[in-house]
Amino acid sequence: MLKRRTRLAVITALWIGVSLAARGTEEAPAIPLPEDYRGWFHVKSGMIDPGHKAYARFGGLHHIYANPLALTGYGAGSFPDGSVLVFDLLELRTGEDHTTSEGPRRHIDVMVKDKQRYKDTGGWGFEEFLPGSGKGTLSPAAARACHSCHITRKDHDGVFSTIRP
Numbered sequence: 001m002l003k004r005r006t007r008l009a010v011i012t013a014l015w016i017g018v019s020l021a022a023r024g025t026e027e028a029p030a031i032p033l034p035e036d037y038r039g040w041f042h043v044k045s046g047m048i049d050p051g052h053k054a055y056a057r058f059g060g061l062h063h064i065y066a067n068p069l070a071l072t073g074y075g076a077g078s079f080p081d082g083s084v085l086v087f088d089l090l091e092l093r094t095g096e097d098h099t100t101s102e103g104p105r106r107h108i109d110v111m112v113k114d115k116q117r118y119k120d121t122g123g124w125g126f127e128e129f130l131p132g133s134g135k136g137t138l139s140p141a142a143a144r145a146c147h148s149c150h151i152t153r154k155d156h157d158g159v160f161s162t163i164r165p
């Protein structure tokens with residue numbers, strides 16, 4: 001029979017062991033919403049107008065931003081781990097004074113490069129955020145659907161946009 005104090009020490013050690021093991025099997029952390037992306041390099045802006053087949057999903061005005069690592073990828077044609085790209089989609093507001101400006105945000109799409117973690121989707125993790133929420137909305141199947149279109153730009157590491165002079 002173990003002494004009370006020894007028993008307590010054994011139980012504590014087991015508990016610590018179990019908690020550490022549980023932490024080790026936790027799912028990898030989700031893709032975070034990049035807070036300061038509007039201060040990153042602005043790659044380009046574009047519009048998808050009514051009549052385009054992707055209008056329902058991606059219609060409106062979009063801006064694309066690259067973090068410093070992703071910026072090196074545009075030059076090299078292949079993006080290093082840690083690259084983050086943002087597709088910021090907004091509605092358009094037409095003013096009575098013949099102006100057009102950004103309206104409410106529709107959603108924010110994010111691509112994060114990590115060759116190991118996202119090896120099933122070309123090394124890119126895909127996520128989507130609704131306005132005002134820092135929590136991603138994509139199921140694994142939806143993320144694969146993003147990839148199935150982006151992979152058509154295999155010659156440019158799955159990235160459609162380019163930086164023009």
Ligand code: HEC
Nearest residue numbers: 046064085086087109110111126127145146149159160161
């Ligand atoms: C049917 C094709 C298609 C699907 C599906 C698609 N995208 Fe894209 N995506 C594009 C195109 C085309 C561009 C470039 C737009 C431009 O150049 O203005 C783009 C641009 C982007 C960019 C900026 C980097 C780049 O490739 O230029 C991100 C980030 C992005 N998409 C994320 C997503 C996410 C997340 C999903 C899934 C929710 C998704 N995309 C689904 C076609 C697609």
